[in-house]
Each structure stands twice: as structure tokens, then as C-alpha cells.
Amino acid sequence: MEQPKNAASLADLGEFGLIDRIAGQTQTHNQSTIRGIGDDAAVICAGGRHQVVTTDLLLEGIHFDLTYCPLKHLGYKAVAVNLSDVYAMNARPRQITVSIGVSAKFTLKAIDELYEGIRLACERYGADLVGGDTSTSLTGLTISITAIGEAEPDRIVYRNGARPNDIICVSGDLGAAYMGLQLLEREKRVLKGNAFERPAFDGYDYILERQLKPEPRADVIDFLEKIDVRPTAMMDVSDGLSSELLHICHSSGLGCRVYEEKIPIDHVTRNMADEINFNPVVAALNGGEDYELLFTIAQADYQKFQSIPGPNIYAIGYMTEADKGCRLITQGGSEADLVAQGWKAFAQ
Amino acid sequence: MEQPKNAASLADLGEFGLIDRIAGQTQTHNQSTIRGIGDDAAVICAGGRHQVVTTDLLLEGIHFDLTYCPLKHLGYKAVAVNLSDVYAMNARPRQITVSIGVSAKFTLKAIDELYEGIRLACERYGADLVGGDTSTSLTGLTISITAIGEAEPDRIVYRNGARPNDIICVSGDLGAAYMGLQLLEREKRVLKGNAFERPAFDGYDYILERQLKPEPRADVIDFLEKIDVRPTAMMDVSDGLSSELLHICHSSGLGCRVYEEKIPIDHVTRNMADEINFNPVVAALNGGEDYELLFTIAQADYQKFQSIPGPNIYAIGYMTEADKGCRLITQGGSEADLVAQGWKAFAQ
Numbered sequence: 183m184e185q186p187k188n189a190a191s192l193a194d195l196g197e198f199g200l201i202d203r204i205a206g207q208t209q210t211h212n213q214s215t216i217r218g219i220g221d222d223a224a225v226i227c228a229g230g231r232h233q234v235v236t237t238d239l240l241l242e243g244i245h246f247d248l249t250y251c252p253l254k255h256l257g258y259k260a261v262a263v264n265l266s267d268v269y270a271m272n273a274r275p276r277q278i279t280v281s282i283g284v285s286a287k288f289t290l291k292a293i294d295e296l297y298e299g300i301r302l303a304c305e306r307y308g309a310d311l312v313g314g315d316t317s318t319s320l321t322g323l324t325i326s327i328t329a330i331g332e333a334e335p336d337r338i339v340y341r342n343g344a345r346p347n348d349i350i351c352v353s354g355d356l357g358a359a360y361m362g363l364q365l366l367e368r369e370k371r372v373l374k375g376n377a378f379e380r381p382a383f384d385g386y387d388y389i390l391e392r393q394l395k396p397e398p399r400a401d402v403i404d405f406l407e408k409i410d411v412r413p414t415a416m417m418d419v420s421d422g423l424s425s426e427l428l429h430i431c432h433s434s435g436l437g438c439r440v441y442e443e444k445i446p447i448d449h450v451t452r453n454m455a456d457e458i459n460f461n462p463v464v465a466a467l468n469g470g471e472d473y474e475l476l477f478t479i480a481q482a483d484y485q486k487f488q489s490i491p492g493p494n495i496y497a498i499g500y501m502t503e504a505d506k507g508c509r510l511i512t513q514g515g516s517e518a519d520l521v522a523q524g525w526k527a528f529a530q
Numbered sequence: 531m532e533q534p535k536n537a538a539s540l541a542d543l544g545e546f547g548l549i550d551r552i553a554g555q556t557q558t559h560n561q562s563t564i565r566g567i568g569d570d571a572a573v574i575c576a577g578g579r580h581q582v583v584t585t586d587l588l589l590e591g592i593h594f595d596l597t598y599c600p601l602k603h604l605g606y607k608a609v610a611v612n613l614s615d616v617y618a619m620n621a622r623p624r625q626i627t628v629s630i631g632v633s634a635k636f637t638l639k640a641i642d643e644l645y646e647g648i649r650l651a652c653e654r655y656g657a658d659l660v661g662g663d664t665s666t667s668l669t670g671l672t673i674s675i676t677a678i679g680e681a682e683p684d685r686i687v688y689r690n691g692a693r694p695n696d697i698i699c700v701s702g703d704l705g706a707a708y709m710g711l712q713l714l715e716r717e718k719r720v721l722k723g724n725a726f727e728r729p730a731f732d733g734y735d736y737i738l739e740r741q742l743k744p745e746p747r748a749d750v751i752d753f754l755e756k757i758d759v760r761p762t763a764m765m766d767v768s769d770g771l772s773s774e775l776l777h778i779c780h781s782s783g784l785g786c787r788v789y790e791e792k793i794p795i796d797h798v799t800r801n802m803a804d805e806i807n808f809n810p811v812v813a814a815l816n817g818g819e820d821y822e823l824l825f826t827i828a829q830a831d832y833q834k835f836q837s838i839p840g841p842n843i844y845a846i847g848y849m850t851e852a853d854k855g856c857r858l859i860t861q862g863g864s865e866a867d868l869v870a871q872g873w874k875a876f877a878q
Contacts, residue, residue: 192638200664204645210658212624214680217660224660226625226678229577239629239663239674276560277574281587281674290540290548297552310558312565312572313583316548320591326629326674328585330574332562 198522220433221341222270222417223331232338234331236267242322250366253292255394257299260325263420265307266398266473268331270418272339274403275309281326283319296325307400337412339477342433344415348478350438350499351413353402355446356423357462360469361454362386362393368458388450396473403475405492413477422468425522426476428508434478437506440499440520443513467510467520546870568781569689570618570765571679580686582679584615590670598714601640603742605647608673611768613655614746614821616679618766620687622751623657629674631667644673655748685760687825690781692763696826698786698847699761701750703794704771705810708817709802710734710741716806736798744821751823753840761825770816773870774824776856782826785854788847788868791861815858815868 192200205219216232217225223236240246240260248256261278268275280300284293304311309329369381383390398418406413415434417426423445431438447462455462478501487495499511508520540548553567564580565573571584588594588608596604609626616623628648632641652659657677717729731738746766754761763782765774771793779786795810803810826849835843847859856868 192632192636192641195638197664200641204659204662204664207645208649208659210660211656212658214624215658215660218658219661224625224627226660228581229579231577233576233581235625235627235661235676235678237627237629237661237663237674237676239631239665239672241631241665241667241672243668244631244666276562277572277583279572279583279585279676281585283587283589283592283672284540288540290543293540293548297555301556308559310560310563310566311552311556312558312563312574313567313585314552315585315587316545316552317587317589318592319589321669324587324589324631324672324674326585326587326672328583328627328676330583 217340222267223273225271225338228332232273232333232335234268234271234273234333234338235328236264237326237328238264238267240325242324247370248323249370251394253295254299254302257296258303258395260327261300261303261309262396262398263473264327264329265303265309266396266418266420268329269398269400269403270416270475271331271333272337272403272406272413272416273331273333274400275307275329275331277310277312277330278304279313279328280311281315281317283317283324285319285322288323307398339413339416340433341415341417341430344430344434344436344478344501345480346436346501346503347481348414348501349481349484349497350427350440350501351477351479351495351497352419352423352446353399353475353493353495354472355448355451356419356472356474357455357465357469358389358392358448358451359396359471360465361451361462362389362391363471364458364460365389365454366393386450386454388448389454393471396471398473399475399493401493402495409486409489409492411479411483411486413479416475416477419472419474419476420470422470422522423476424467424520425470427520428522430476430478431501431508434501435504437502437504438499438508438520439502439506439511440509441511444496444498446496565688570615571621573619573686580621580681580683582616582619582621582681582686583676584612585674585676586612586615588673590672595718596671597718599742601643602647602650605644606651606743607647608675609648609651609657610744610746611821612675612677613651613657614744614766614768616677617746617748617751618764618823619679619681620685620751620754620761620764621679621681622748623655623677623679625658625660625678626652627661627676628659629663629665631665631672633667633669633671636671655746687761687764688781689763689765689778692778692782692784692826692849693828694784694849694851695829696762696849697829697832697845698775698788698849699825699827699843699845700767700771700794701747701823701841701843702820703796703799704767704820704822705803705813705817706737706740706796706799707744707819708813709799709810710737710739711819712806712808713737713802714741734798734802736796737802741819744819746821747823747841749841750843757834757837757840759827759831759834761827764823764825767820767822767824768818770818770870771824772815772868773818775868776870778824778826779849779856782849783852785850785852786847786856786868787850787854787859788857789859792844792846794844
């Protein structure tokens with residue numbers, strides 16, 4: 183990927199630029215290393231099967247706010263987002279390690295709550311907690327999780343396998359987690375200094391749940407296996423639809439067309455967006471943290487989704503040759519370039 | 531392991547207490563999970579071979595001080611300490627993931643230096659950097675590394691396999707890294723406000739190197755294979771000899787006798803200890819960060835160490851039945867209980 187050769191700062195480069203830079207400077211040598219940096223997970227040959235390995239670092243004040251995120255939910259979510267990366271490789275989670283750094287403000291009860299959430303997610307998705315590290319920290323809470331999954335070698339799905347005319351699918355509605363975050367942030371501002379007032383969350387359970395307790399789409403991976411569909415490319419939606427689609431397009435050397443009207447958005451997401459005068463489509467395109475699966479399939483496979491009952495899968499567009507660009511077709515029929523306005527980690 | 535049932539705080543429990551607590555509340559279910567929490571690494575069945583998985587979280591201000599730790603060295607050390615855990619399982623490293631959280635104070639050049647050290651360690655020890663995560667942080671630098679290694683199933687060595695009368699061996703001198711840290715801390719205090727003065731490091735290269743750029747003992751693992759010795763139990767010395775020995779004794783359900791006079795201590799370590807009126811044996815017992823291998827072998831295997839040239843291996847004592855306790859035999863011939871005064875992460 184192109185990168186500013188003489189970027190003076192991390193802010194110039196951005197998170198993806200930094201990852202590209204690290205990847206470009208890194209070679210792999212071991213026979214067992216099938217895929218290194220650059221997908222949802224690395225892939226390792228383990229006997230007759232393949233393993234996927236993915237890791238996430240969660241820092242207090244950056245990725246979560248303990249003002250409104252209960253520790254049990256945080257533990258659950260920390261595991262869930264890692265397992266989502268495992269499923270995004272069309273693999274199934276087997277083991278995780280959890281490292282935590284905690285400052286003196288945390289009680290033992292708080293740590294127990296965190297691990298309760300971690301274990302709950304492990305049990306629900308069949309992963310074993312097998313190790314980790316514990317440390318004090320000077321400030322706040324640090325959580326680092328590594329997840330290991332498993333799949334038959336010919337089932338692994340990378341970002342780079344999409345072909346022209348493949349149908350772009352997404353496994354559920356988008357933008358809800360971002361709207362949930364906006365609601366939580368608003369109530370935090372409103373309630374500052376008014377500890378006795380109850381937050382105005384009525385009717386917004388859905389978007390709060392999407393923000394605080396996302397579920398990785400294990401059911402979609404099971405369904406794809408059952409109907410014998412192997413996506414040509416797949417990612418999970420963590421940074422927003424635009425960002426992920428651009429990754430698939432770039433990795434596959436293709437362009438795409440996405441129809442604004444086909445992007446699934448829940449009515450609660452729309453209600454919240456209306457309330458704060460925010461375009462819900464922007465939330466879907468750039469909000470992130472939806473942890474839905476975004477994948478491309480051959481056109482011939484599309485009818486199989488109707489063959490047996492299963493989770494709703496939404497067709498939102500199709501892949502094109504690269505020279506057609508990556509474009510959104512608006513409800514008015516005009517076209518706009520897809521732009522990744524997702525999480526610019528170092529630009530703040 | 532016993533633990534305070536109603537521990538009110540993390541400080542009461544301590545790091546090892548917390549790990550025991552987490553382990554006690556955690557079950558594993560997957561067939562591929564051979565060993566979970568409680569050794570230097572978890573063990574996973576991967577086809578005909580076993581994988582070991584270990585992870586470490588390094589936080590600025592807790593585990594390292596950028597005042598005197600160059601970023602390239604830090605990157606190297608962060609990998610080295612993880613690989614040391616892989617070797618401590620009698621396995622060989624294959625892949626690592628590296629996650630970093632960096633605050634705005636870090637330049638791109640600084641990150642490049644950090645990864646230069648990371649790659650150098652990877653190359654030297656044959657590990658591939660296959661993934662990770664990058665994030666901003668509010669304060670300081672966070673590094674989380676997970677290392678994956680590989681071994682034949684019957685070569686893996688746990689902490690719990692020692693038998694009575696096994697010889698306790700250590701692969702090199704102890705206490706040097708701790709004395710190196712004391713030197714660095716002293717010079718930091720001395721130089722505060724005197725930026726033009728050069729630190730007084732002359733003659734102390736060895737202990738500085740042991741602190742800033744430890745090397746995991748790959749050569750010892752190669753040697754053990756060559757002379758066909760499989761230790762009955764093994765750990766790496768990260769928290770200090772006492773702490774690690776007590777882990778082996780506890781896991782194996784045994785006691786031990788260690789001879790003070792047999793504990794290898796380098797003369798530079800002794801010089802520094804003399805200079806600051808510190809008992810070098812205490813540094814060896816409790817200093818930590820030596821990253822030597824501590825292992826037990828059957829008496830019959832001991833003569834094999836002399837069969838071909840190889841790294842120095844020091845016999846420092848022997849294992850006993852549990853009721854004999856874990857004791858140090860001092861140079862004067864008296865006995866003292868071994869006490870783990872190693873890193874009490876949460877007690878500060």
C-alpha cells in the first residue's frame with residue numbers, strides 16, 4: 183500500500199498507514215506461517231488444520247469509558263471483538279489469553295466482574311481461557327486479548343479473494359453501536375453533577391446493547407457452512423462499512439458499488455440519529471463497532487441463502503473491476519466515493 | 531493453591547494469588563487445550579505437534595523507564611522475555627504478535643526504533659512477526675506480545691514434573707539484571723538536573739547488558755536436545771530464583787535444598803553489590819529478570835552435561851520430599867526458608 187515515505191509523525195501516517203509500514207518492513211520465514219500481518223488474523227499451519235491468531239489492545243479512555251461501561255460488559259465485549267476477528271476468517275475460536283494492567287483504584291470485586299464477563303463470552307462461544315498476564319498500571323485499565331481459532335485449510339477466507347460481480351453481503355444492521363455510544367456520551371454530559379437523575383435511555387435498549395455487549399456472528403459462520411457457501415472475501419465491521427469495504431477492494435484489487443438504500447439500519451438507530459440530527463447512513467458507513475460480518479459471494483451462491491431458514495443476510499452491492507472505483511449509489515441515484523472516515527487512531 | 535478467601539484487595543492477594551484465583555474459576559473444554567493457566571505457557575494440540583502460547587504485558591513506568599531504556603533495546607527485550615517463556619517449555623518460538631499503545635509524545639522514528647529491536651530479536655530467534663494491534667494511548671507506551679512456539683508432544687516440560695533427588699540446575703549467573711537496574715536508577719537520580727555529566731557506567735557493561743538486552747537461552751534448549759536430556763521440570767527466571775523454585779516445588783508437590791555457595795553470581799554483579807552495600811545473594815534470589823533457565827534433571831542425566839562441549843550449567847541443589855520444606859543452605863551451613871520476595875505487583 184502507498185504510504186507517505188517521509189511521514190514526520192504518526193498523525194500523518196494514521197493507523198492503517200502504520201500497519202502497512204510495519205508489514206512492509208517485516209518478512210516471515212517459518213514454514214508454518216501461512217499469512218502474516220494484513221488480515222483480520224494471522225494464519226498458522228497446525229498439522230492438518232489451520233489456526234488463526236488475532237489480538238486486540240483495549241485502553242481505558244481510548245476504547246472504553248468506565249463511567250458507563252460496566253466491567254462485566256467490558257470483559258464480555260473485549261472477548262467478543264477478538265472472537266469476531268476469528269469468525270471473520272471463517273474459523274471457530276478455541277483458545278484465548280487475557281492480559282490486564284490495573285491501577286490501584288480497582289478492587290478485587292471489580293476484577294472478578296471483569297473476568298465474569300470474560301468467562302461468559304468464552305463459554306458462549308466455546309473458547310478456553312488458557313493464559314495471560316497480570317500487572318499493575320500507573321493509570322487506568324489495560325486489556326490485551328489474543329484469540330486462537332481453527333478451521334480446515336480450504337475454509338479460511340481472506341480479504342483478498344473477492345472477484346468482479348461478487349455480491350457484497352452484510353450479516354446485520356449497521357450504525358447502532360455508534361448511535362449507542364452517542365447516547366451514552368450525551369447522558370454522561372447531561373448527568374455531570376446530577377448524580378440523582380436517571381439517564382433517559384427509554385426505548386433505546388437496542389442501540390445500548392449493540393454498543394455495550396456486541397455478539398460476534400458465530401451463527402452466520404455456522405449457517406454458511408450448512409448451506410455450503412464459502413465467501414470469497416470476508417471481514418468483520420469494526421471500523422465502519424466504508425473502511426472495511428475499502429480494505430476488501432484494495433486487498434482484492436477491485437472496486438465496488440454499494441446501494442445506500444440497501445444498507446440495513448435499525449429503526450432505533452434512525453430514531454436516535456433523528457434526535458441528534460445525525461445522518462444514520464453516515465453512522466452505518468463510518469461509525470464502526472457493529473461486529474457484523476461483511477463478505478462477498480459468487481452470484482451463483484446467493485440463492486442458497488433462501489434454501490433453508492437462517493440469519494438475515496443483506497445484499498448491499500457488488501464488486502467491480504478496480505478502474506470503476508469504490509462508490510456509494512445514493513438514494514437519489516447519484517454516486518459518491520466511499521471514504522474511510524473510520525477510526526483515525528493517531529490523528530487526534 | 532491456598533488463597534485468602536475474603537481478600538478485600540488486590541494488594542492482599544498479590545499477583546500470584548490473583549492468577550491462582552483466576553485459574554481456580556476457569557475451566558477448559560476444548561480437546562485441543564492440553565494445558566491452561568499455570569505454567570510458563572499454555573499448551574495446545576496442533577496436529578501431531580504441540581504449540582505453546584505465552585503472553586506478556588509491558589507498561590511504561592511499571593516494567594520499563596524510557597529515561598534510560600533505548601527503544602530499540604526495549605523492543606528487543608519485550609520479544610526476548612516472551613521467547614524465554616517459550617524456551618522454558620522446552621519448545622522453539624515460531625510466531626509472535628505485537629500490540630502497542632502509544633501516546634502523542636512518540637514520533638514515527640521512535641516507533642521505527644522499537645520495531646527495529648522487535649525484528650532483530652525475531653530474526654535472531656527464528657520467530658515471525660505475524661500480527662498485532664496499534665492504538666493511541668492517553669499516557670505512555672504499552673506493549674503486549676504473544677509468542678507461539680512448537681515442540682514434539684513428548685518434549686514439552688512443565689513445572690510439575692520434578693521428582694525427589696532430581697538435581698536443580700540453572701543455565702547462568704543470577705542477580706546481574708537487578709544490579710544493572712540499581713545502577714541505572716542510581717545514575718538517573720545523580721544526573722537529575724545535570725544533563726551534561728556522563729553517567730558512571732565504566733566497568734559495568736555486563737550488568738547493564740543483562741538488564742537492557744537479555745537473551746533467552748535458545749542455546750541451552752539446543753544443548754539439552756543434543757545430549758538427549760529432558761528436564762523433569764523447567765521455568766525461566768523472571769521473578770527471581772526463590773520465586774521460581776517455589777513454583778516448581780509447589781507444582782511438583784516437593785521441597786528443595788539450594789546451596790548458597792553454588793548459586794552462580796558474576797564478579798561484576800558482586801562489585802556493584804559491594805558498592806551499594808547490597809547482598810548479591812539476595813539479588814540472585816529475589817532480583818529477577820535474569821531470563822536464565824531453571825530446571826531439574828534426573829541424577830543419572832547429570833554426567834551427560836560433560837559428554838560434549840556446551841553452555842555452562844550450574845547444579846545448585848536438589849529436590850526433596852515436600853515435608854522437608856524449601857530451604858537455602860547458607861555458606862555458614864545453617865538453613866533458611868526460601869521466601870519469594872519477587873515482584874509483588876499489587877502490593878505497592
